[in-house]
Each structure stands twice: as structure tokens, then as C-alpha cells.
Amino acid sequence: MQLAPDTVYQYLQKRQLIDEEAVVNGNFMVHPVKTRNNIMKILIQPHNSLFVKQMGTDLVSGNLFQREVNVHYLFKNNNEFSSIAAIVPPLLDYDDEHNIMVTELLHNAKNLYEHYMLTKNFDLNLAKEQASILSAYHIIPDKKTNTSMFPKLLPWVLQLDKHKAHEFFVGNESSSEIINLIKQNQVLQNELINLAKSWQFTHLIHGDIKWINFLAVEKEGGFSQKLIDWELADIGDPIWDVAGLIQSYVTTWLLGFDNNNPYSQTLPEYMQPYDIKNMQPSAQAFLYEYMELQQYEKLDQAVFLTKVMQFTAARIIQTSVEGITFNTKIEANNMRCIQLAFNILKDPLATLHELFNIKL
Structure with missing residues (x-):
């Protein structure tokens, strides 16, 4: 039915x-x-x-x-x-x-992408609340808690080396083509393999964190947020969720360029509020708040932020490839995403500084 x-x-x-x-x-x-x-x-x-x-x-x-x-x-x-x-x-x-x-159904709620597109306002309080939400459920379950419903799977983008390109999105030639390109880049492929090896099966994770899965709900004096779509929830690496939110900033910016002008370095006028420089304070607020809530010591912050950026690169690749399955063709902005992901994996802390003005 x-x-x-x-x-x-x-x-x-x-x-x-x-x-x-x-x-x-x-x-x-x-x-x-x-x-x-x-x-x-x-x-x-x-x-x-x-x-x-x-x-x-x-x-x-x-x-x-x-x-x-x-x-x-x-x-x-x-x-x-x-x-x-x-x-x-x-x-x-x-x-x-x-x-x-x-x-x-939450009355008058909009997903976070819709909210940002309408308001063009990256409220730092929203970013800090997102950190609080992630921190609240990033729990290592007690041994007595039944977690047998969770399969403990790696994200598909960290399993590219284990399967042929056409096996990921059956019948979609464009997705297979770009996955093949990634697999043929030995440096990129090795970095993804290393990320898979670093994965921790420890905490409850949402597994599909991105702006559209946060609902901004109007309340007196501002907004509160809810988190939806838990179908990929698992016991896994909490930094994957953190990276999911960071990739929302990056892909909103990168996918906003004019696909018909692949060499342009300037966003169309209507997308200029979503230049990465304009979103920096919001991303910073999210990361700093999460590290404080999770009580990361100074010495651990560099390790944490390095892995955030590495996972962000993997999430950018994943978002780009999944987008191709809907568009049925590879566009210039998809290649921008893959190129930036490659640059991040080559030097995570340098791109952290360049994209989000965070320097360690």
C-alpha cells in the first residue's frame, strides 16, 4: 500500500x-x-x-x-x-x-537551510544550540543498554575501496563515473582508507547531520531547534556528525557558483550572502561551543579539528556524489567539491584556517 x-x-x-x-x-x-x-x-x-x-x-x-x-x-x-x-x-x-x-509536525518550523536562505542571518545562538544538541546525544551507551538495532556500519564514502563504482548507485552512470575518478586518484583513495581505519565505533551518532535535518521552530524571542531523520543513526564516530554540519557551510557555498561559468571565482549576486567568509563566525561558534561542551583540552583540540576537517572532506565528496544521482549529470560545482575535498585532505589545518579563520 x-x-x-x-x-x-x-x-x-x-x-x-x-x-x-x-x-x-x-x-x-x-x-x-x-x-x-x-x-x-x-x-x-x-x-x-x-x-x-x-x-x-x-x-x-x-x-x-x-x-x-x-x-x-x-x-x-x-x-x-x-x-x-x-x-x-x-x-x-x-x-x-x-x-x-x-x-x-512542528507548527511554522523551517529546516535550517530554508531558514538561512530566507533570513540570510547566521545567528550564532543557532550554531551554539546545534553544538549543544550534538553534544547531548553523543553518548557512549552503557554496557547494559541494548544497542543490537545498530549495525555499526562505515559511511559508504569510506568504503569506496571495497566495492566497484557501479555498485553504489545502481543504474546511475554519472555517479559511477565520478566514483571511478575518485578511486583512480591514489592519494585521495588512500586518505579515505586511512579515515576508515581511524573510525571509532563508540558513541550514538545521527549519521546524516546537515542543515535540512535541523528544524528551526519559532518561539518567543527567537528560535529553538529539533533534529529529525534518524534512519542512519548508529554507534559510530561522533566527529562524523560534527563534520556533517561543517560540510553544510562548505557545500552551500561551493554549490552556489554558476555551473555555466566553471572558472568563476565569484558567486552570483543572490548567493553572495552565503560566501564562506560570511558564514565563518557561525561555523566558529559551533566548533568552539562543541569543544567546550565535550571538554576538549587545549592539546586535544588540534587532533579533533584535524579529524573534523578530514571527515568534512569525506562528507563533501559524499554530498557531491549523492547530488549527482538527482541531477543525473556531473556539473562544474561537483568538481569544485571534489577538488576542495582533495585540498583539505592534503592539509587539513591549513584549509581550516583558510575556510573558517581558525588557526592553531
Whole structure:
């Protein structure tokens, strides 16, 4: 069964998730959202609306669905993780026969990318709160905590040496082509192999940190944030999540250049607020706040920031390649991303200074 805008009402009614009185009064709207999953926003009342997410029926999608459901269960029922429940929209219902989950839809919330695009304001308080959110769930689970739902997998970009290029995005020639280019660059390939060897299977991680997975929620005097899409949650290396947020700054900047002018060093006028120099204070605030919350000593900061930049390079590659699967062709900005990732891996601390004005 595939949910659709004209069938979702009956489904939600059957699951007793609909306020009938509100519907009778004309408060029911369906907003489909185009993603790789089947997603619909159900607008009923400002503080009584639903977010419906249906994943595929293939084995991989089924496993991701079950993992996300299990993570919500962990947050709700395990004291070790109970504080995290406040930063995640509550799971209201799930249907493991059809891989459907229903969570609360936050009124007037925008994902962080949308928020930044609309406001052009990189509020340092938002960056610091993101550090607090990551720090809150970056926990080493107690040995008594059941973590069997987590497969402890490396990100696919750190496994390029183990598989052929066409095996990552089946049927997508452009993705295979650029993965082949990466694999043929022995320096780049070796750096990714070394990163895989350095991976720590220690903490709870989100696994897919990026701006669009943070929701900025209006409140009196400002915004608060929630973190969504936990389908790649795992026991892994917390620095991967930190790098995920840093790559959002970098890829927003790099992917904003004019693809028809590959040698241009200047962003189009409408993208100039998102020049990396304008976003530096926000990225700095995030990194400094995270290091303080995680109590990194001075001597450990260089090691931490080096690995952040190395993982950021891997995340940039991953974002670029995944973008090609939607565009179906390699564009100039994809190559900008790969080139910068290569430069970062050659000298992580030099690029840390150049991109974010952090010098150790």
C-alpha cells in the first residue's frame, strides 16, 4: 500500500490519529514533500498536525525504517537517552507492515537551510544550540543498554575501496563515473582508507547531520531547534556528525557558483550572502561551543579539528556524489567539491584556517 494525498485521510482516521472535529471545521490540508521517501505534511491545527513518512519496501529501506523506529523507542524508554527526547519530534505511530511512521509536525518550523536562505542571518545562538544538541546525544551507551538495532556500519564514502563504482548507485552512470575518478586518484583513495581505519565505533551518532535535518521552530524571542531523520543513526564516530554540519557551510557555498561559468571565482549576486567568509563566525561558534561542551583540552583540540576537517572532506565528496544521482549529470560545482575535498585532505589545518579563520 502506497499512501497518496487522496488516501492518507482514511489511513490516519483508521489509525485514530485524526481530530474529527477539526476536520469537520475544515482544518485538513495535505502537503506532499518531494524526497526519496514518500512524505506528507498533514495540516490540521497549529498545534495538532502530523508528519507522515513512508519508506520503501526493499530490504535496505525496511532496515532503515526499523532503525529509526528503534531510535525513537530508545529515546522514549531508556533513561540514559531520555534527555534527547526533547530535541526530537515525538513518534506518534508506526506501521511496520507498510513502513509508515507518523510524528508530530512542528507548527511554522523551517529546516535550517530554508531558514538561512530566507533570513540570510547566521545567528550564532543557532550554531551554539546545534553544538549543544550534538553534544547531548553523543553518548557512549552503557554496557547494559541494548544497542543490537545498530549495525555499526562505515559511511559508504569510506568504503569506496571495497566495492566497484557501479555498485553504489545502481543504474546511475554519472555517479559511477565520478566514483571511478575518485578511486583512480591514489592519494585521495588512500586518505579515505586511512579515515576508515581511524573510525571509532563508540558513541550514538545521527549519521546524516546537515542543515535540512535541523528544524528551526519559532518561539518567543527567537528560535529553538529539533533534529529529525534518524534512519542512519548508529554507534559510530561522533566527529562524523560534527563534520556533517561543517560540510553544510562548505557545500552551500561551493554549490552556489554558476555551473555555466566553471572558472568563476565569484558567486552570483543572490548567493553572495552565503560566501564562506560570511558564514565563518557561525561555523566558529559551533566548533568552539562543541569543544567546550565535550571538554576538549587545549592539546586535544588540534587532533579533533584535524579529524573534523578530514571527515568534512569525506562528507563533501559524499554530498557531491549523492547530488549527482538527482541531477543525473556531473556539473562544474561537483568538481569544485571534489577538488576542495582533495585540498583539505592534503592539509587539513591549513584549509581550516583558510575556510573558517581558525588557526592553531
